Amino acid sequence: MILGCPKEIKKQEYRVGLTPHCVSAYSRRGHKVLVQKGAGEGSGFEDQEYAEAGARLVGTAEEAWAADMVVKVKEPLPEEYRFFRRDLILYTYLHLAAAEELTREMLETKVKGIAYETIQTDDGHLPCLTPMSEIAGRLSVQEGAKYLEKTFGGRGVLLGGVPGVERGKVAILGGGVVGMNACKIAVGMGAEVTILDISTARLAYMDDIFQTQITTLVSSERNIEKIARESDVIIGAVLIPGAKAPRLIRREHLKLMKKGAVLVDVAVDQGGCFETTRATYHDDPVYLVDNVIHYCVANMPGAVARTSTLALTNATLNHGLLLADRGVEAACAESAPLRRGLNTLDGRCTHRGVAEAFGIAYTDPATLL
Numbered sequence: 001m002i003l004g005c006p007k008e009i010k011k012q013e014y015r016v017g018l019t020p021h022c023v024s025a026y027s028r029r030g031h032k033v034l035v036q037k038g039a040g041e042g043s044g045f046e047d048q049e050y051a052e053a054g055a056r057l058v059g060t061a062e063e064a065w066a067a068d069m070v071v072k073v074k075e076p077l078p079e080e081y082r083f084f085r086r087d088l089i090l091y092t093y094l095h096l097a098a099a100e101e102l103t104r105e106m107l108e109t110k111v112k113g114i115a116y117e118t119i120q121t122d123d124g125h126l127p128c129l130t131p132m133s134e135i136a137g138r139l140s141v142q143e144g145a146k147y148l149e150k151t152f153g154g155r156g157v158l159l160g161g162v163p164g165v166e167r168g169k170v171a172i173l174g175g176g177v178v179g180m181n182a183c184k185i186a187v188g189m190g191a192e193v194t195i196l197d198i199s200t201a202r203l204a205y206m207d208d209i210f211q212t213q214i215t216t217l218v219s220s221e222r223n224i225e226k227i228a229r230e231s232d233v234i235i236g237a238v239l240i241p242g243a244k245a246p247r248l249i250r251r252e253h254l255k256l257m258k259k260g261a262v263l264v265d266v267a268v269d270q271g272g273c274f275e276t277t278r279a280t281y282h283d284d285p286v287y288l289v290d291n292v293i294h295y296c297v298a299n300m301p302g303a304v305a306r307t308s309t310l311a312l313t314n315a316t317l318n319h320g321l322l323l324a325d326r327g328v329e330a331a332c333a334e335s336a337p338l339r340r341g342l343n344t345l346d347g348r349c350t351h352r353g354v355a356e357a358f359g360i361a362y363t364d365p366a367t368l369l
Contacts, residue, residue: 001325004033017313021053022071023035034063035057043308065083065088070083081105087112090106091320093132094113094343098269103344107344110347112328114319116341127315133181136181137180138185140185141185143297145159148232157232159189160190166192174236175205179235183206194227195216198218225256231261234261234262235264247272251275254276261292264296268296274294278296
């Protein structure tokens with residue numbers, strides 16, 4: 001199979017879909033890899049490294065997209081839709097439940113779309129989403145702490161406090177991978193941390209892991225109002241795999257919040273879990289609504305591109321090799337996690353969460369394989 005790795009064109013996206021190590025792995029299996037010149041520079045990988053690993057460097061996106069299988073990081077942007085065609089294998093983050101135009105373009109052109117974020121093991125683990133969730137969770141507190149500073153328009157509160165002064169208050173909505181990693185950093189910084197989840201078992205686990213250093217609350221309207229009133233930073237970390245995120249913080253809650261408090265929405269790729277969320281970029285990451293700062297960067301891990309690329313490709317490589325070796329249909333028939341990652345095939349929507357988001361027909365992928 002011929003694989004293509006185009007340069008990411010999303011604003012300030014510095015990650016890359018393949019490292020030179022990945023190129024070597026595909027090449028050893030007999031596949032050919034086309035890498036667009038400069039694709040890896042943002043992550044610290046030079047063209048020469050790709051060439052030495054066995055890639056053929058190409059000068060344009062068109063050449064990279066002409067491959068049988070395109071490996072990316074972020075979802076295609078409208079200017080890339082022209083490269084879509086029947087039987088193209090697209091292996092990347094797609095987040096289709098929050099992107100109706102992209103969904104319909106992929107269905108119309110019959111692209112075979114495998115989304116990193118919905119590849120799921122039998123025990124519910126999301127192996128290709130987890131590393132980015134870990135990074136985004138850790139970054140969320142770092143960014144929240146920064147924009148809480150007065151120089152950035154925040155309340156002027158130090159999360160760790162100092163002797164004689166109360167600590168800053170951080171609330172985390174969701175106790176999954178993002179929430180766990182946000183909690184680690186917030187506790188490490190010395191903040192007063194509250195985490196909310198609908199699962200009492202998960203809350204008990206978090207309480208045990210953090211040895212009662214945190215407060216755990218069942219996610220309810222009353223408790224959401226409570227943390228809205230009290231928190232300096234609220235982190236949205238709720239995920240329903242492949243589906244739109246629930247809107248837990250509504251516009252009316254902002255009126256309860258402190259002036260200069262910070263909302264960080266890690267769920268922005270899936271539509272966000274704040275009603276007032278809109279996607280932003282690293283060069284202009286925040287905006288103000290009702291005196292509350294919103295940080296809603298849709299590719300947070302792109303800020304630490306080297307770490308993120310290495311972590312991501314560690315997780316995506318083996319699934320990608322199976323796709324390249326066997327083709328989409330055979331690979332998905334053989335691998336249940338990949339089958340769950342299949343979002344579009346032959347003009348059909350094969351992920352229930354995406355279909356429900358837009359009221360389109362859902363097709364069980366097993367019937368197409």
